[in-house]
Amino acid sequence: xxxxxxxxxxxxxxxxxxxxxxxxxxxxxxxxxxxxxxxxxxxxxxxxxxxxxxxxxxxxxxxxxxxxxxxxxxxxxxxxxxxxxxxxxxxxxxxxxxxxxxxxxxxxxxxxxxxxxxxxxxxxxxxxxxxxxxxxxxxxxxxxxxxxxxxxxxxxxxxxxxxxxxxxxxxxxxxxxxxxxxxxxxxxxxxxxxxxx
Numbered sequence: 001x002x003x004x005x006x007x008x009x010x011x012x013x014x015x016x017x018x019x020x021x022x023x024x025x026x027x028x029x030x031x032x033x034x035x036x037x038x039x040x041x042x043x044x045x046x047x048x049x050x051x052x053x054x055x056x057x058x059x060x061x062x063x064x065x066x067x068x069x070x071x072x073x074x075x076x077x078x079x080x081x082x083x084x085x086x087x088x089x090x091x092x093x094x095x096x097x098x099x100x101x102x103x104x105x106x107x108x109x110x111x112x113x114x115x116x117x118x119x120x121x122x123x124x125x126x127x128x129x130x131x132x133x134x135x136x137x138x139x140x141x142x143x144x145x146x147x148x149x150x151x152x153x154x155x156x157x158x159x160x161x162x163x164x165x166x167x168x169x170x171x172x173x174x175x176x177x178x179x180x181x182x183x184x185x186x187x188x189x190x191x192x193x194x195x196x197x
Contacts (some may be wrong), residue, residue, distance in 0.1 A: 004192040007032035007041035009067075011057040013049020013082060017177040018185075025185035027192070035066040043076035043168075043192035046083030048139065048175050052095040052111065054082055064099060071103040076168040076195050078188040084171035085110060085142050092145055104166045105148030107171075108173075112143040112160070124174065126163050127154040129183045136162065137172030143173055168195050 003026065005131040008018045010031035011028040022029035022045065032038050044067075046054070047086035071077055071087075086101050088108040088139075095110075123133035129135065136157070143160035147153060155163035155172075168191060176184040 002196070003028045004042045004189060004196055005030060005040065006043045006045060006189065006192055007038060007064075008045045008047060009054070009058070009083075011063075012053050013047035014175065014177060015047055015174075018045045018047050018080075018120055021177045021182050021185040024182045025183075025189045027105065027189045033061065033063075035062055038063065038066050038070060041075075042196050043078070043188070044070070045188070046079040046085060046086045046101070047177070048078060048081030051082035051085040051100045054086060055099050056097065058101075059099065064101070067101045071101055071169070074168055074195065076170075076192045078170040078172075078184075078191075080172050080175050080177065081139065081141055084108060084144075084173055088173050103169050104164060104171055105151050106161075106164060106166075107145040108142045109145050110142050111140045113138050113141045113158075116140055122139075122157060122174075123161060124155045124157055125193070126172075126184065127152075127176065127189055128165075130182060134174075134176055134184060135179045135181060136172070136176070137178045138162075138174050140170065141173040
């Protein structure tokens with residue numbers, strides 16, 4: 001099988017960590033900052049960071065509409081933390097001017113688990129990830145308020161969904177790229193490989 005080329009949206013956030021995790025998971029990882037680079041990717045990771053900033057930069061760099069089009073046309077995408085917010089169809093508490101790529105039929109709440117100084121780590125059982133719980137790093141993390149019928153909840157924490165999948169789209173409220181455990185990235189790399197067949 002050909003190694004999938006997976007881009008990481010490199011506008012703001014923990015880009016390097018995702019690039020390293022994707023390489024460790026067997027993907028050809030590359031930074032995406034322009035529409036032409038997006039067009040060459042088989043799949044895309046939208047990293048954690050600050051969702052309002054990522055939204056505004058995606059608009060400023062002319063990437064928002066190409067992102068929406070690629071997601072609508074079936075490109076696999078994975079969003080962690082701020083990336084989860086970017087893949088949500090609706091934000092419960094958006095900042096002024098904040099937009100999303102959309103694609104996952106869910107409503108998310110920004111900073112649901114608290115502020116920066118309330119960040120924490122927790123073990124999370126994620127459906128589809130073998131080998132025991134994933135160590136989740138929650139930094140100003142969102143949670144999912146509600147999902148549509150086609151969204152599969154893969155993990156919950158404290159009574160709230162924190163990992164979801166809808167078709168070729170995957171999202172986690174936590175940061176697996178910060179732990180050295182690459183199983184979530186392997187799951188996504190396999191999703192990209194299956195979509196390319």
